Amino acid sequence: xxNREPHRPEAxxxxxxxxxxxxxxxxxxxxxxxxxxxxxxxxxxxxGAGPAAAAPRSEDDTxxxxxxxxLDVQELSTRLVDTEHQLDRLxxxxxxxxxxxxxxxPKQVHDAIADIAINLLGAERFALLLRREGGLExxxxxxQGRIATEAxxxxxxxxxxxxxxxDGALADGVLRLGPREGSSALAxxxxxxxxxxxxxxxxxxxLDHKPALGSEDRDLLxxxxxxxxxxxxxxxxxxAKDRKLRTLESLVRLxxxx
Amino acid sequence: xxxSKVLAVDxxxxxxxxxxxxxxGVPLLHARDGNEALERLAQHPDIDLVLLDINMPNMNGxxxxxxxxxxxxxxxxxxxxxxxxxxxxxxxxxxxxxxxxYLTKPFRGEEVRAAIAxxxxxxxx
Numbered sequence: 001x002x003n004r005e006p007h008r009p010e011a012x013x014x015x016x017x018x019x020x021x022x023x024x025x026x027x028x029x030x031x032x033x034x035x036x037x038x039x040x041x042x043x044x045x046x047x048g049a050g051p052a053a054a055a056p057r058s059e060d061d062t063x064x065x066x067x068x069x070x071l072d073v074q075e076l077s078t079r080l081v082d083t084e085h086q087l088d089r090l091x092x093x094x095x096x097x098x099x100x101x102x103x104x105x106p107k108q109v110h111d112a113i114a115d116i117a118i119n120l121l122g123a124e125r126f127a128l129l130l131r132r133e134g135g136l137e138x139x140x141x142x143x144q145g146r147i148a149t150e151a152x153x154x155x156x157x158x159x160x161x162x163x164x165x166x167d168g169a170l171a172d173g174v175l176r177l178g179p180r181e182g183s184s185a186l187a188x189x190x191x192x193x194x195x196x197x198x199x200x201x202x203x204x205x206x207l208d209h210k211p212a213l214g215s216e217d218r219d220l221l222x223x224x225x226x227x228x229x230x231x232x233x234x235x236x237x238x239x240a241k242d243r244k245l246r247t248l249e250s251l252v253r254l255x256x257x258x
Numbered sequence: 259x260x261x262s263k264v265l266a267v268d269x270x271x272x273x274x275x276x277x278x279x280x281x282x283g284v285p286l287l288h289a290r291d292g293n294e295a296l297e298r299l300a301q302h303p304d305i306d307l308v309l310l311d312i313n314m315p316n317m318n319g320x321x322x323x324x325x326x327x328x329x330x331x332x333x334x335x336x337x338x339x340x341x342x343x344x345x346x347x348x349x350x351x352x353x354x355x356x357x358x359x360y361l362t363k364p365f366r367g368e369e370v371r372a373a374i375a376x377x378x379x380x381x382x383x
Contacts, residue, residue, distance in 0.1 A: 088367040091279045099272045115272040118342060122364045207342070209362050 022080045029073045036066045089216050092120055093223055100224075100231040104238040109231050110142045113201060113224065118144065121220055122210040123203045127154035129166070130191075130199035130232070138170065138199060151184045151204050163188075166202050173197045175221055177213065187213060189221050191229035198229050259336065259377040261307040263287065267295040267322065268311040268340070273363075277309065280367035292317025296325065299335075307374065308337045310357070312348055323355035336377050340365075 040062050096116050103109050110128055117123040125145030129138035138159040148155040153163055161167050165176045169188035173195070176188045187203040201224060206213070213221075263285045266277040274288050287302060289295040291314045299305055312319035319339060326335070339352030339360040349360040359373050 084368060085366070088280075091367060092276070095272065095275045095279060099275060102271075112272070115270050118363070119270055119272055119276070120364050207362075210364070 022076060022083055026073065026076045026080060029069060029076055033066065033069045033073060036062060036069055040066060089219065092216075093219060096120055096220060096223055097227050100227045101234075103231070104235050106232060106235040106239055109228070109235045112231070113228050114142050114144055116220070116224065117201065117203065121203070121213075121217055122207045123205070124207045125150060125203075125205035127151070127159075127202045127204065128199065129154075129159050129170075129202065131170075131197065141199075145205060147204070153184070154202060154204070163202075166200055169200050170197055175225055187221060189225050191232065192225055193229040193233050196229075198232060201228070259307070259374055261336075261374060263302060263305045264307045264309060265289060265295060265298050265302070265305045266309045267292070267314070267319070268309075269314045270311070273311065273340075277370075280370050291315055292319070292322035292325065295322055299326075306334055306336065307377070308335065309340055309361075309370070310337050310352075311340045311342070312352065313342055320351060320355060323352065323357060327356050338370075338373055338377070 040059070044059070099112050099116065100109065103112060113128055114126075117126050123144070125147065126143070127140055127147060128142040130141050131138050140154055140157060140159055143154060153159065159166070163183045163185055165178050165180050165183040165185045165188045168174070169176045169190040173190040173192045175190060176185075178186045178188075184204055185202050186206065187201075189201040189203070190197050191199045191201065203213075261284060264277075264281060265287045266274055267289045268274060268277075269290050277286060277288075287298050287305065289298050293316050295308065295310070295317075299308075310319045310322060317325070323337065323339075326337070336359075337352075337357040339349065339357040340363060341348040341352070341360060342363045349362070352360055358377055361369060361373055
């Protein structure tokens with residue numbers, strides 16, 4: 001049973017304020033359009049009546065002002081949609097980062113990476129490779145989807161190389177997008193911490209309803225490249241320290257018995 | 259539709275955090291599987307919208323929908339099925355079992371909000 005309600009992370013404050021400002025501006029522009037429409041209607045019905053009498057204005061001027069106000073409303077609406085879209089994108093990235101750094105157990109970090117790949121990226125088949133300490137070969141620590149039949153290179157316990165996209169990403173730490181001849185990967189995301197490449201996320205297939213990786217996905221892949229590696233590094237360090245601590249505690253207990 | 263209380267049912271912590279930020283300002287409860295969802299629904303009879311993942315351990319989304327149907331459902335409760343597979347048959351099966359709409363992962367906040375708003379239109383007189 002889930003007793004706790006997950007903590008609600010705050011959204012980036014600058015963007016929320018911008019959305020609010022745009023909403024206000026949109027509201028004001030709508031009011032202006034409504035006001036101008038009323039003025040125009042009154043002027044047409046009763047020449048010389050209403051505000052037009054106090055500040056005489058030709059019908060052409062009012063019509064121009066009305067058109068300009070309508071254009072403003074249209075532009076502001078477009079900007080509001082763009083900003084909300086941008087806000088959604090930033091929220092996804094924020095939640096992904098938050099989630100990656102929430103765990104100190106390497107296995108849980110692997111699961112968080114898989115969660116992001118499935119739920120935010122829309123990956124149906126993928127493999128997570130991690131370099132063995134002190135070596136160049138990569139351990140396959142997590143796979144998802146039909147790997148054995150569709151991508152046998154990633155089916156065992158160790159990735160032995162051979163996929164040009166993945167080998168390239170592991171060699172120079174640069175994100176590579178497929179398709180490429182000889183490779184079954186759609187994307188090879190190097191997991192980098194400083195200049196060290198600790199592994200790669202290999203995306204092999206997207207969900208059926210997702211045709212291709214888009215620009216927003218590229219942002220997410222870049223985020224994974226940087227943050228997944230540091231989260232894994234921190235979790236591995238913690239696990240190693242934890243093991244040492246337990247060993248020392250055991251030794252102390254043994255020594256006290258003697 | 260402006261829901262008064264939403265129940266998000268998903269076994270992914272990430273998705274719960276996503277719902278938190280996507281539906282800011284809406285009272286939101288969380289459950290990790292169908293069994294927990296039934297508990298939440300019993301504890302909070304004012305829940306009027308469920309965002310229901312299909313693939314979950316213990317009791318999955320379809321089983322929960324069936325259970326809700328067997329119990330005569332909750333009056334005024336709308337269910338939006340959330341599928342990962344993106345398979346048409348999952349969505350059709352969910353709709354046939356009583357869901358009002360469906361979403362396929364991955365989705366943006368605006369898509370969830372639009373789906374909720376459309377529920378209002380379909381329930382309007």
